[in-house]
Amino acid sequence: MDERLYYEDAYLTRFSAQVLERFSHEEQPAVRLSRSAFYPTSGGQPHDMGSLDGTAVVDVQVGADGAVLHLLAEPLPERTESVSGQIDWPRRYDHMQQHSGQHLLSQTFYRLLGLETVSVHFGEALNTVDLEGPSLSAAQLADVETAVNGMVWENRPIRAYWVDEEARAKVPLRRAPAVQGATRIVEIDKFDWSACGGTHVRRTGEIGLISLLRHEKHRGRSRVHFVCGGRARADAARRRGLLAETAGLLDSGVDELPALVSKQQEALKIAERELKALREGLVEYQARELLAAAEIVGSLRLVAEALNDSEPAAVQRLARALISEPGVVALLGCSRRGRGTVVFARSEDCSMHVGDLLRETLKQFGGGGGGRPDFAQGGGVAAEKLAAVLGAAVEAVRQAVGS
Ligand SMILES: [Zn+2]
Incomplete structure (x- = not known):
């Protein structure tokens, strides 16, 4: 079997080895070496990256026979007998810290x-441990974070050694391994x-720092997301930046943020309530004004009005206020950003089909829309055509009632 150099020295970044075999694996050029410092994806830890004689190693796997397979960006030159390997150290060291x-x-x-780890995942950005047992409280997580960082600061030695099955029985392993025979033990001192x-x-x-970021329930277990070392430092810096940016937006200190945001939320709620009441009052007032000036056509009060810079929703509200009175036909329009929208509506006691009226009228101007007999909306016309659209609709109503 090929020799795995990282078992003895995880800090080894350069090594030389004989090329035992050159082949293709998953349609990629690959080599097997007499010995290697490259860590293959296994035990949840992602593989190393690096190079062999300057050729990029893009993936490292364990083959079916247990050999380490180095997958390369391109084939090694013909007749290469020995190579010099180089490990991407920042990536490896990051994995060492996480693991x-x-x-x-x-x-x-x-x-x-008393919570046992049932599975572990090391991701490109975040890691997770799944714990058997009930949901965790924020206080419990805070206690664990304090305790685990206390162990970091104690700076205890971490050693790896091999034991046979007999010796293994005496080691207080956290979890029994699945494999038989000689076992590699990683001990954090005592x-x-x-x-x-x-x-x-x-x-x-x-390890530097361990940050527990959040936790969630996952298939009846607790899943804790965490980062260590350089990732924990970068995460803290990123969060500090976000807080400073938010504080800047609110012209506040970071410590005052929660109270300030809570106060602003309350003020926003009050302002929204006031705005809603004012809008309702304004719509009622506008409706009264428009009805007072409405054209009388037969038994109908005909209101035609273009409202500039209004939202279609505001036009709809006004239309509903108008037709809450009996005998009203409302032909309203609004323009925003160069586009015209029209809303036609009529009171319950009228028989006119304003959906048909709207469709027929807009068709003449290249627009479209439709709706129910008593309420319809459409658009697709330029803002400057709005007055002409409403004019044409008014004429159609006059003719329909007059005839
Ligand atoms: Zn480990």
């Missing part, structure tokens, strides 16, 4: 709350013992 932090976190959840083939930092202090 070591997870061991520490899982043991802390167990010791503080605190946590895990069966793990991953890469870890030398001391807990190198």
Whole structure:
């Protein structure tokens, strides 16, 4: 079997190896080496990136026979017998911080709350642990975060060593491993013992910081999202920036934000209530004014009005106020951003079909729309045509009633 150099030294970033085999894997050029410092995707930890003789290593997997497969961006030159490997260290170190932090976190959840980790996921941005048991409170999460960062600051050594089955029985493993035979133990000094083939930092202090970001219920378990090390630092900086930006928008200090936002929400609610009452009053007033000046056509009061810079919703409200009175036909329009909208409506006691009237009228001007016999809306005409559209509709009503 090929030698995995990261088992002995997770800090090794350069190595040389013999090329044992060159082949194609998943339609990509691949090689197997006599030894490798590249970590293949396994145990939840993502694979390393890097290069072999300058050729990019884009993926690293464990083959069916247990060998480490290095997938390359392009084939190595013919007759390459040995290569020099280079690990993408920032990516590897990030994974080491996340992975070591997870061991520490899982043991802390167990010791503080008796919650066992049932699964782990390391993502490109966020990591999660799923815990068996009831939902967590914010206070419990805060306690765990305090305790786990206390372990970071104690800067305890982290060691990896192999044990046979007999010796393994004496190791207080957090979870029994699925594999038989020789087992690699990763021990956080006198605190946590895990069966793990991953890469870890030398001391807990190198994890730097562990941040528990949020938690949720997931299939009857608690899922905790967390980040460690450089990611936790970057996340804190990002949140600080967002807070400062928000405080700037509100011309406030960060500490005053919650009280200020709460006060503004309350003020907005009051303003919205007042605005609604004013709008209703205005619509009633406008309706009275328009009805007082309405043209009398037979037994109808005919209102035709173009309202500039009004929302269609405001025009609809006015139309409803007008037809709440008996014997009214309302032909209203509004224009916004160069486009015209029309709303035709009539009182319940009238027989005219304003949906048909609207469709027929707009058709003459290249627009369209329709609706019920008593209420219709349409558009698709230029704003400057609005007066002509309403004029044509008024004429149609006069003729229909006169005939
Ligand atoms: Zn591990």
